[in-house]
Amino acid sequence: MNMNKNKPIVWTISGHDPSGGAGIAADLRTIHCFAVEACAFITANTVQNSEELLTINPVDIKILEQQYQLLIEDKLPDAIKIGMVATDEQIYWLIEKIAELKADNVNLVVVYDPVAAATVGGVTTEVTKDALHHLFSVIDVLTPNMTEAEKLTGIYLGAVDDIADKFSTFGINNTVIKGGHTDEEFCVDYGYQFSEPKQLRSKYSISSERINTDYTHGGGCSFASAIAALLSKGYLLRDALTITKAFMQQGMIANDGRIQYYGAFEQTELPTKPSIFPQIELTQPLLSYPTSPFAELGMKRDGNQSLGLYPVVDSIEWLEKLLPLELTIIQLRVKNKPENELDAIIERAVELANNYPNTRLFINDHWQLAIKHRAYGIHLGQEDIYQADLAKIQQSGIRLGISTHGIYEFLLAQQLKPSYLAIGAIFPTKTKDMTGQIQGLTNLKQILNISTDIPVVAIGGINLTNASDVWSTSVDSIAVVTAITQAECYIEATKRLKAIANNYI
Numbered sequence: 001m002n003m004n005k006n007k008p009i010v011w012t013i014s015g016h017d018p019s020g021g022a023g024i025a026a027d028l029r030t031i032h033c034f035a036v037e038a039c040a041f042i043t044a045n046t047v048q049n050s051e052e053l054l055t056i057n058p059v060d061i062k063i064l065e066q067q068y069q070l071l072i073e074d075k076l077p078d079a080i081k082i083g084m085v086a087t088d089e090q091i092y093w094l095i096e097k098i099a100e101l102k103a104d105n106v107n108l109v110v111v112y113d114p115v116a117a118a119t120v121g122g123v124t125t126e127v128t129k130d131a132l133h134h135l136f137s138v139i140d141v142l143t144p145n146m147t148e149a150e151k152l153t154g155i156y157l158g159a160v161d162d163i164a165d166k167f168s169t170f171g172i173n174n175t176v177i178k179g180g181h182t183d184e185e186f187c188v189d190y191g192y193q194f195s196e197p198k199q200l201r202s203k204y205s206i207s208s209e210r211i212n213t214d215y216t217h218g219g220g221c222s223f224a225s226a227i228a229a230l231l232s233k234g235y236l237l238r239d240a241l242t243i244t245k246a247f248m249q250q251g252m253i254a255n256d257g258r259i260q261y262y263g264a265f266e267q268t269e270l271p272t273k274p275s276i277f278p279q280i281e282l283t284q285p286l287l288s289y290p291t292s293p294f295a296e297l298g299m300k301r302d303g304n305q306s307l308g309l310y311p312v313v314d315s316i317e318w319l320e321k322l323l324p325l326e327l328t329i330i331q332l333r334v335k336n337k338p339e340n341e342l343d344a345i346i347e348r349a350v351e352l353a354n355n356y357p358n359t360r361l362f363i364n365d366h367w368q369l370a371i372k373h374r375a376y377g378i379h380l381g382q383e384d385i386y387q388a389d390l391a392k393i394q395q396s397g398i399r400l401g402i403s404t405h406g407i408y409e410f411l412l413a414q415q416l417k418p419s420y421l422a423i424g425a426i427f428p429t430k431t432k433d434m435t436g437q438i439q440g441l442t443n444l445k446q447i448l449n450i451s452t453d454i455p456v457v458a459i460g461g462i463n464l465t466n467a468s469d470v471w472s473t474s475v476d477s478i479a480v481v482t483a484i485t486q487a488e489c490y491i492e493a494t495k496r497l498k499a500i501a502n503n504y505i
């Protein structure tokens with residue numbers, strides 16, 4: 001591996017479209033938009049224009065093999081995007097190569113856009129169903145449109161859940177079914193994830209308003225390439241899908257109103273404008289629906305909203321130690337205490353906090369007790385929002401903070417209009433298992449960019465060394481556990497973290 005490499009690499013394995021709309025050309029343009037290096041294997045030289053596809057001319061696998069042998073010397077992939085594969089021989093070659101690459105890199109992700117799995121523009125590739133099913137066994141993410149999904153599974157009438165179930169029986173654990181090819185006002189994409197060992201299915205849906213354009217040639221290739229580029233950068237699939245959907249929306253808006261000419265989909269740039277991001281559907285119904293935003297974070301006494309340093313502690317003892325240190329916000333996060341002790345703990349926490357009128361006390365998880373004892377606020381995790389009575393919380397006037405871990409969860413929670421949104425983990429942390437969900441400062445900035453006026457709290461691995469970098473992103477608050485609770489002197493650590501905060505708020 002070349003140690004000087006500073007960008008991820010995506011290999012695209014697809015056909016050449018001489019009209020420039022689809023295939024390799026679209027893939028390269030897309031991957032570069034995400035600041036990812038792209039390498040290309042051309043599987044077939046097609047003869048087509050925007051109207052018709054005449055022939056698919058497979059490239060000899062001897063050439064593909066030579067290209068492979070040279071590229072693995074210095075351009076190993078972090079992700080592979082597969083588009084058109086022209087023959088069974090190519091498929092079996094590809095399966096062997098992917099297995100080799102995966103043996104050396106367990107994090108390698110393979111995205112397959114099953115274009116031409118059956119026919120393209122009336123021209124049939126030589127690929128058999130049998131070979132395709134073998135290919136599925138090395139694919140991590142499948143991105144069919146509705147027509148492809150129906151053809152590949154034989155399941156029709158928009159039964160997306162059944163289609164995803166069927167793909168999972170083929171060995172595909174992540175399927176994104178694109179809903180763009182319908183006449184509905186909104187284009188809904190469905191993401192499915194099947195987790196071992198019981199093949200449990202989780203589903204998410206995201207939607208964008210339909211744009212009136214025919215500049216969509218190569219849209220499917222661009223979609224899968226964007227997903228592969230984002231996965232190569234370490235995004236979770238749900239976040240990669242959210243950003244990809246915004247990227248597609250932005251590209252189509254660039255040609256809004258241009259119809260009756262099948263133009264090339266326009267790859268623009270990394271999406272940042274809040275208005276082009278998709279609507280994220282709740283993954284299950286809420287117990288109750290709040291009818292207005294949650295109470296704002298007014299200061300108890302003087303109405304100043306700034307949040308500053310936000311310690312998160314797990315006991316009354318820590319509250320007693322920290323409350324005298326002139327904090328603006330603090331959280332009691334008690335885990336693994338018997339139910340019968342919680343009432344007294346939360347009652348005591350609120351009683352203590354009431355002696356510090358400028359310190360807002362949030363209670364983690366135990367929303368009924370927080371309402372009962374009139375705490376200042378409640379903090380809920382992403383899963384908790386489906387179990388809590390959100391309408392009751394909102395009507396009680398208590399403030400609500402919600403945890404999020406990435407752009408997908410952030411947009412979902414933002415729609416509920418809570419009092420604040422937390423985003424984490426910014427850096428690796430030993431306090432909680434956040435494997436695969438480390439945001440880094442780049443994601444944090446991206447999320448702040450699309451946030452509304454709801455305050456944003458950053459959490460996870462933040463300490464005296466990196467706090468300034470986090471504040472520089474213009475977050476409203478920084479939440480910390482061990483930077484205070486495991487400091488040599490918690491008073492000194494709190495003072496220094498507060499001093500850093502004061503430079504920015």
Ligand SMILES: Cc1ncc(COP(=O)(O)OP(=O)(O)O)c(N)n1
Pocket residue numbers: 310312331333364365379380381382401403404422423424432457459479
């Ligand atoms: C400010 C803040 N942000 C995030 C969390 C984490 O909350 P949650 O996702 O509910 O996870 P647990 O705390 O239950 O592990 C938090 N507590 N505070």
Ligand SMILES: Cc1nc(C(=O)O)sc1CCOP(=O)(O)O
Pocket residue numbers: 312403404405423424425426428429430431432434459460461462479480481482483
């Ligand atoms: C409790 C918690 N929630 C997180 C999230 O990302 O939701 S990260 C985290 C741990 C924060 O602890 P420390 O400051 O010691 O890293």
